[in-house]
Structures are given as C-alpha cells and as structure tokens.
Amino acid sequence: MAGNITIAIIGAGAADEPTQRLAREAGRELAMRGATLVCGGLGGVMEAAARGAHEAGGQTVGILPGYDRSAANPFIKVPIVSGMGEARNVIVVATGQAVIALRGEGGTLAEIGHALKLQRPVVALAAWRQIEGLHRAQTPREAVELALTLAAGAKA
Amino acid sequence: MAGNITIAIIGAGAADEPTQRLAREAGRELAMRGATLVCGGLGGVMEAAARGAHEAGGQTVGILPGYDRSAANPFIKVPIVSGMGEARNVIVVATGQAVIALRGEGGTLAEIGHALKLQRPVVALAAWRQIEGLHRAQTPREAVELALTLAAGAKA
C-alpha cells in the first residue's frame, strides 16, 4: 500500500488574499483527484490549502512545529505533532511525493531547497521565478495535474 | 477539529509472536472505538498494531525514520516521511494523546522517556514493570480503554 498519492502545498504562513485563493483552489483540485494533502498545519497558505481539500472531502495532514496539537488549523484531519521547530519543514516536503510552491518567504524557500535536495519535484504556482530547477504552472488546476504526473513519475 | 483521538502503540521492531498478538489485538480494539493509530511505521509491534487497526477499518499513521515512504509496512495508510532517524520516536509519542507500550528495547524505552517528559500518559501492556510512572494493563482491551480515558483526560 504505502498510502495514497501525497502532495505537499507550501507557502507563506501569513498570505495575501490572492495567494490564499490559489492555495484553496489547489487544495480542492488535489482532493477532487483523490490525493492527500500534506502541509505545515498552521495558517495562511497552509490553512487555505487544507480548507480547499477539506471542502472537497479530501485527506489533510499537517506537520506541526510544536508539541500542541491544537495549534493545527481547523481543516487538518491528521495533525502530526513534531516538536521539531523549523526542521518540520523537511518532513513536509519529504512526505510529499511532489510539492506545489506558492508565494512565501524564508520558510517556503527552505522547503524548496530541501525538496530539490531530496529530489521531490517542485511545481511553482505563480511564484519563485528566480529559482532554477522548478516546474511552472499558472493555475491551481495546472499545478495539481503537473504535480500528480511528476509524483507518479518519481514513484516509477 | 484537530483530528480524531490518536493513540500511539510502541514496542519492539523485532517482536516475538505473543507480543505481536497483543499489538494486533490492541490495534483492532483502537480502531473499533474509532481512534487513530500512530506508530513508527516499520515491522514487529508497529506492523502488528497497524495490521489490527487496518483489519478493523481504522486509520493508521506511520512516522518513518528515513526518506523512503516504501519502507512503511503494508498496513500504514498515512506514511509520514521524517528523515529524522531515531528522533522520529519523539514525533510518535508527541502525536499520540496517550501511549500504549508493549515489550521492546532501547527505542521503546526512549519513547517511554519522551512520553513521560511530554506528559503523554503511558499504559504499559504486559511489560515495563521496572519503570515508574506508567499505568498498567493486562489485556489489549483494557489497555485501549485506559489509554482512551487518559487521552480524554489529558485533553480536558
């Protein structure tokens, strides 16, 4: 078994409205295709993506930095309580078989770097043009379809 | 939300037959009461508990030490790919709202220690008589009922 196809969605913990819309839509598209969402479990892009996936009846996993499971946003069905601080970012992208990266700051940049090192394919959605080695998408739907294709390839 | 009640089952990665029977039965009892199982995702007690939970239709989460999701035993529905080595033991017990400890060795002892430090209640099932501060159960059913009661109390 080894579970469902799992895709990470990453981005700013304090995200602007358009970025949150993209994240929510990407979460919804993921869930509609039966994939599991993994994210950092907190606010901003993490919450918007989990909300979208939840609204479409999908599975949502949140890797929390602290020891308090109640820190998870309300759309996380499987909170993972890591206590690893920033190092939990490694777990988010390692658990994803591919990664969708929205606009973010240092934490998101760290996740992109870890994904590249761990050879998890990264799809940048309307962001991160300055970073080489990423796949590109303009819409949430395109990002999700590309991530699922790449995840299937990475497994093969 | 913050998810289902989640209970960790811990014990030897290479377990004898009676210990595996106890673990499988504990996994089954957990799932029958609607709780989620979290474990280390590999063999022995981890696999037996996940098998029991899976057979009863329950949710199973495995926190893997390496970067390879295919290392998960076949009964893990949500593999978490941590890459944290032995430190993933902290995540197992932190994610459980209570812990059921079967016979094990150094890794299990480490998990018991972390659970005590993090104030996760620990129910020892037919093992660990030498360690103070644990709750005790003689059967899987008793262990599961006690763990669920303690988890509810820890939440309150």
Next chain:
Amino acid sequence: MAGNITIAIIGAGAADEPTQRLAREAGRELAMRGATLVCGGLGGVMEAAARGAHEAGGQTVGILPGYDRSAANPFIKVPIVSGMGEARNVIVVATGQAVIALRGEGGTLAEIGHALKLQRPVVALAAWRQIEGLHRAQTPREAVELALTLAAGAKA
C-alpha cells in the same frame, strides 16, 4: 582527526545537591583526562557537569533545545543551537562516544534508551538500577574511567 574523545553526561535538569556534586566531579574528572564533555546545555546536572569540566580547563559542548544560544549555562564553551526540542536528546547521546547517566526523569530515560539503541555504552552513576544493559559505577572517577575505556573500545 574526528575530534577529541567525547563523553556525554546526562541527568535531571532540576537536580538535588548530591546529584549536582556527582555531576560536577564527573565533569572535572573528564576534563582532567583531556576528554570533551557534551550535554544538554541547560541547568541541573548539565550545568554542574559543565562547571566541573570548565573548572578543570576542559572543552564543553551544550546541545540546546531552542533557538536562543543565550539559554546555555555559563560553562558551555560550544553552544549548539538545535531548535529540535526534546529530539535534541538524541544528538547529546549520539555525539557522546559513551554516556554517563546520573539520576534523572523522563528526559534522561529517553537519552538512555536512545544510547542503547545507538550502541553508545552507558555508565550509570549511583542511579538507574532498574534498567538492564547499563554499566555501573559508584564514584565519578570510576564512572569516567569506565566511560573512557568503553569509548575507546567502541571506537576500535
């Protein structure tokens, strides 16, 4: 090179006076033999051991759980800022080539478990009689000499 012989001293963060005396004496004995001390960097046994090592001119390494280097006790010469929470306990015992365990609680128990799993020899000093698989010493000097002998053997 790969550095000096390094010994971990572990025990309660809030230790009674006799335990602190043992820790300080063990730190001093370590330093007098030219070994490096690694510990968790905070108070109680960690501080007493670092103080003893510092007073004898030894090297002291503290693996801190948070992101604030100023949390280190004043006798730590090399603070390591891990941000890993309780998981930093794994680093303490993995960095030691042998471990001296004084009286402690859950965190110390976790470290003993990790050391056994990682095959780091553990010398219990006036404590932990209930745990199997440990070496035993009655005095700090005896503990240090045994730990150094075991560390040399573990290297060979």
Next chain:
Amino acid sequence: MAGNITIAIIGAGAADEPTQRLAREAGRELAMRGATLVCGGLGGVMEAAARGAHEAGGQTVGILPGYDRSAANPFIKVPIVSGMGEARNVIVVATGQAVIALRGEGGTLAEIGHALKLQRPVVALAAWRQIEGLHRAQTPREAVELALTLAAGAKA
C-alpha cells in the same frame, strides 16, 4: 559566556576549485579574527572552510547528518553527531550568529531559507544574486568582516 562568536559557512558539498578557494580563505579569515566556524562537517565547501580555519588555528564545529562521527572531514575539531539527515541544516544556520553563503545547490538554498526565517543575517559571497534579503560581499575578507559586524549587531 555562551561561547565565542560563531559564524556558519555554507555551500556545495561537491564544490568547484574556485569555490573551495573562497571557502578556505573565508575559514582562515574567520579564525584569524578569533571566531568559531560551524558547518555541515562533510566535503566541498564544508571541508575547505574547516581546513582554512584549522590552518589558522581556529575552532571548527561540524554538524553531521548521520550517526557516524568518522564521517567528519579531517579539519573538524568538534563533530556533532545529529542523525537528523537534512534537518541538520537547520542546526548549522541556527548555531551561526551570522551565515556566509557560497555557491551551492538545494541544501545550501534550504539553509539560506532557514537563516532568513530564523533572522540570522546571511552574507552571500560571489553567489545567490537571485535571492532577496541577503547581504553581499565580493571577497572572503569582506564577507567575514561583514558577517562579524552583523553577528555583533544581531546579539545587541
């Protein structure tokens, strides 16, 4: 106390000759000013920086990803055995009070991201022009002087 001023030098584990020369020179400049070097402990930029620091009589700390201290390059005086895999990158930049970033790939990018998130000042040395929020230097000496100034400011 809380130790010496500590600067992280990061960059590719398999670095070209010019990048290694920059790293070695940066390590030497650091040591000549009495600062401690922290790095990832392995090859490429990590080894070149440690070599430079070692040649100038400086202190060198290497945060290793695995459990084997002999994996450290021969210029590491204080090997820290983390077993945390890629997550050890967080410890490298958290332990530095400022960071000097040379040319690198995913792992280095992850470290830059973590440093930005943890508010450790980053000085990019002849690399990483595409990343915003970094300080810039053209020579190792300039990078070291800037990093030391920034580290002092970050402490104040």
